[in-house]
Amino acid sequence: xxxxxxxxxxxxxxxxxxxxxxxxxxxxxxxxxxxxxxxxxxxxxxxxxxxxxxxxxxxxxxxxxxxxxxxxxxxxxxxxxxxxxxxxxxxxxxxxxxxxxxxxxxxxxxxxxxxxxxxxxxxxxxxxxxxxxxxxxxxxxxxxxxxxxxxxxxxxxxxxxxxxxxxxxxxxxxxxxxxxxxxxxxxxxxxxxxxxxxxx
Amino acid sequence: xxxxxxxxxxxxxxxxxxxxxxxxxxxxxxxxxxxxxxxxxxxxxxxxxxxxxxxxxxxxxxxxxxxxxxxxxxxxxxxxxxxxxxxxxxxxxxxxxxxxxxxxxxxxxxxxxxxxxxxxxxxxxxxxxxxxxxxxxxxxxxxxxxxxxxxxxxxxxxxxxxxxxxxxxxxxxxxxxxxxxxxxxxxxxxxxxxxxxxxxxxxxxxxxxxxxxxxxxxxxxxxxxxxxxxxxxxxxxxxxxxxxxxxxxxxxxxxxxxxxxxxxxxxxxxxxxxxxxxxxxxxxxxxxxxxxxxxxxxxxxxxxxxxxxxxxxxxxxxxxxxxxxxxxxxxxxxxxxxxxxxxxxxxxxxxxxxxxxxxxxxxxxxxxxxxxxxxxxxxxxxxxxxx
Numbered sequence: 063x064x065x066x067x068x069x070x071x072x073x074x075x076x077x078x079x080x081x082x083x084x085x086x087x088x089x090x091x092x093x094x095x096x097x098x099x100x101x102x103x104x105x106x107x108x109x110x111x112x113x114x115x116x117x118x119x120x121x122x123x124x125x126x127x128x129x130x131x132x133x134x135x136x137x138x139x140x141x142x143x144x145x146x147x148x149x150x151x152x153x154x155x156x157x158x159x160x161x162x163x164x165x166x167x168x169x170x171x172x173x174x175x176x177x178x179x180x181x182x183x184x185x186x187x188x189x190x191x192x193x194x195x196x197x198x199x200x201x202x203x204x205x206x207x208x209x210x211x212x213x214x215x216x217x218x219x220x221x222x223x224x225x226x227x228x229x230x231x232x233x234x235x236x237x238x239x240x241x242x243x244x245x246x247x248x249x250x251x252x253x254x255x256x257x258x259x260x261x262x
Numbered sequence: 263x264x265x266x267x268x269x270x271x272x273x274x275x276x277x278x279x280x281x282x283x284x285x286x287x288x289x290x291x292x293x294x295x296x297x298x299x300x301x302x303x304x305x306x307x308x309x310x311x312x313x314x315x316x317x318x319x320x321x322x323x324x325x326x327x328x329x330x331x332x333x334x335x336x337x338x339x340x341x342x343x344x345x346x347x348x349x350x351x352x353x354x355x356x357x358x359x360x361x362x363x364x365x366x367x368x369x370x371x372x373x374x375x376x377x378x379x380x381x382x383x384x385x386x387x388x389x390x391x392x393x394x395x396x397x398x399x400x401x402x403x404x405x406x407x408x409x410x411x412x413x414x415x416x417x418x419x420x421x422x423x424x425x426x427x428x429x430x431x432x433x434x435x436x437x438x439x440x441x442x443x444x445x446x447x448x449x450x451x452x453x454x455x456x457x458x459x460x461x462x463x464x465x466x467x468x469x470x471x472x473x474x475x476x477x478x479x480x481x482x483x484x485x486x487x488x489x490x491x492x493x494x495x496x497x498x499x500x501x502x503x504x505x506x507x508x509x510x511x512x513x514x515x516x517x518x519x520x521x522x523x524x525x526x527x528x529x530x531x532x533x534x535x536x537x538x539x540x541x542x543x544x545x546x547x548x549x550x551x552x553x554x555x556x557x558x559x560x561x562x563x564x565x566x567x568x569x570x571x572x573x574x575x576x577x578x579x580x581x582x583x584x585x586x587x588x589x590x591x592x593x594x595x596x597x598x599x600x601x602x603x604x605x606x607x608x609x610x611x612x613x614x615x616x617x618x619x620x621x622x623x624x625x626x627x628x629x630x631x632x633x634x635x636x637x638x639x640x641x642x643x644x645x646x647x648x649x
Contacts, residue, residue: 232401
């Protein structure tokens, strides 16, 4: 590996952004991004799980049997998700109940399994942690961007505070179609920028 | 023979047939055809209608200009297509919708439904209808579902709406669904609810029919003793509540006929669309809502075809929306399949669905199927052998 360590962190933020570039982890992105607070917390939870699972997967990579690596990864991920779930429940029960099943569903988030399979099982612990941090933060940023648009447009609020009076917000952005719309348009924007960069 | 003698041949690439038809010419013609409908809307719904049309058209043109500039492509915001999109969007919305619904809807039509897919000629769906579906989902309470519809007064004074009261004009509570296609709720007393099924159903159907007739009279501004013939005549002439441009049935048909003569319209689309919708609506029973939340069904083979034809947006949809050159099939066979599909979906959504007005959704859904229809109705080249 000749890549500098800092690159392992920064690539996930933008260039290999889990949501906008790789189109992974759409389920939580669509479901919980109804407010910036939800998006932020979800992003942090994913980051925590990602860093933890990347570290453990990387540590056990030398004696993980190749044939059953996926179940092993899932068990590792599930342990960290359970930790997160219990932790969040203890810290802020109200927030926890906002998410419902979607905290548990982090287990099947493709971003996390994808990193375990594509990166952590082939790289050392330090690189894996940096990779997990980068991808996780990138995912969190993406969720915050999506939820920002959805909360502002769909509820007329930001962090629960009312923004505009007089005009009523476009409720569609809080609903599922609005989520598809926002994610789709942002993805298109990212693709467009990439193409423009390639052309230049 | 001297085959190799140099002959001067003039060779040009296709197309070889020259015509004076251009995009601006066609678009401005359609706009001109739609203008009387707009004038009628101003006459009937008051200056709010003009304001809504102005906002929609203005926003469309401005959005078109800025997006074409942003995309660094030729700026064609005056070719009439943006004006047409804005105008059609205004025509399928209530005249008294909030100003920002007009602005956001039109910007969405041009920016997302048209340019995000590549601009004129590349859009999958009719931009005006996508915008309608969007604002309907975004502001359900303000636009269609909860809106009070501009309504002709009891003495049918046209334009009797206060310009300042632009959010809601008064309308009776029975008219909550678009225009004369009311979806009334039937109430039963506890005694009647206990009757045997057949008797109960008869009471429900009778009461429902009364409510539908009452809604029809109310939405055409007729007194309680008016005959249904009067009501249908007023529906046809446009003296009814509804979306801005969908009421004037006569003007829409005349406009469609003009476009047909000019060859801008494939007659198969509106004709098959309307006939299919009416036939299906005639055959199938209609869902009746009961006040206790349950549902019943009206009788088979008794659908009111005139109400289905003249109420709601079937005419404007079939004549001006489904026939959009970009989003309808190329071949005649494809056009018929497309139109029949639209008709069936319209009738199904109207009779059984929970959404107001099936025309817009049916056209959007069938637009989605157009590439598929086009592929399977591709005319064979002369001499081509099927595999």
